[in-house]
Amino acid sequence: MDERLKYAPCGYVSITHEGIVTDVNQTFLDLMGYAAEELLHKHLESIMSTANKLIFHSYFYPQINLNGRVEELFISLKDKQKQTVPFILNGRRFEDDGVEVIDCVLVQMKKRIDYEQELRTAKKQIEDAYRQKEQALAKLEQIHKEIERKQSELMEMNAMLVELSVTDKLTGLKNRRYFQEKLDEQLHRYHESGQAFSLVIIDIDHFKQVNDTWGHQMGDEVLEKLAKTLTIHARSEDTAARLGGEEFVLILPHTDAAQSSKIAERLRIAVIETVWPIGSITVSSGIATVNPDDSGASLLKKADEALYASKENGRNRVTHIEDVKR
Incomplete structure (x- = not known):
């Protein structure tokens, strides 16, 4: 392989018509953490998830076979x-001494919005090219519509997969x-701006008794209803998530210790006032407000310690970690 191609500022992979890797540059290997022998003579789909294999089969192969090339295919690979x-993948099919080869150039994408912006820019460039080539307008418009349709299907599928x-x-x-992604983002904003935020862990009291007495189906209904209650009473800027089991969490931006305690208390009362299919439900909450020494793990641990204090002091109460340490 040419030395410049080997260390090009993007990944390069050459595959057979069947998808077997025949060549790969060092840039791609470094990016993905593989040695060459781990990819060569292996199927490219071996580093794809099931969803991306579906994308590859439903879009990449038909386009290569129909047009001899693929442009701006958004696909994810496993390192x-x-x-x-x-990645954004561009591919081209050609014959080398009678053997069909497909060259693929892969540009890593950092953010989905970057990908969408590049698609819009590429679309505008294509439209400009169409206007400059009036003699090929009819054929190019047909190809353009097909690309747009496939890209729309791909983005819809990606959006659905991300949401799931x-x-x-x-x-x-x-x-x-x-939740973990949002917590990391909130910590980053805090270290940049100094704007306080708080974390609330909410746990259903005696939830095991609900399952033991009423069954797991009723337990699931209780979890669903509590989730709706949190959604209704949380502020628009808050992030509500399920940690697992009967534990839920709220990230409260721009909220100090006193404010977060009031919000958690309102939620506690809202749960009591909610009509439950099994009579009454109460929750215990633990709160931690960020300080300069906190990481995501330490903040979560402090909120969990405060929750434990709520449980130890009789449940159906709100405890801030600052109250525990006094």
Whole structure:
């Protein structure tokens, strides 16, 4: 492989018509953490998730076979650590000494919005090119419509997959993965601006008794109803998520210790006043407000300690970690 191609500022992978990797540059290997022998002579789909294999089969192969090229395909590949890395892929088919080869250039995408912006820019460039080539307008318009349709289908599928990946199936709230991302974002804003925020862990009191007495189906209904209660009473800027089991969490931006305690107390009362299918439900809450030494893990631990204090002091109460340490 040419030295410049080997260290080009983007990934390069060459595959056969069947998808077997025949060549790969060092840039792609470094980016994904693989050694060359781990990819060469392996199927490119071996580093794809099931969803991305579907995208590859429903879009990449038909376009290569029909037009000999693929432009701006958004696809995610798994690195050596099994982490998902998003790429924009451009591919071209040609014959080398009678053997069909497909060259693929992969540009890593950092943010989905960057991808969408690049698609809009590419679309405008294509439209400008169409106006400059009036003699090929009819054929190019047909190709353009097909690309737009496929891109729209791809973006819809990606949006659906992203939403599913961050949503708790039972309650419809955001899941722990989404919560962790938002907590990291909030910490970053805090260290930049100094604007306080608080974290509330909410736990259903005696939830095991609900399952033991009424069954797990009723327990699931209680979890769903509590999720709706949190959604109704949380502020628009708050993030409500399910940590797991009967534990829920709220991220409260621009909220100090006193304010967060009032918000948690209002939620506690709202739960008491809610009509439950099994009589009454109460919750205990633990709160921590960020300080300069906090990481996501330490803030979560302090909120959990405050929750434990609420449980130890009789449940159905709100405790801020500052009250525990006095």
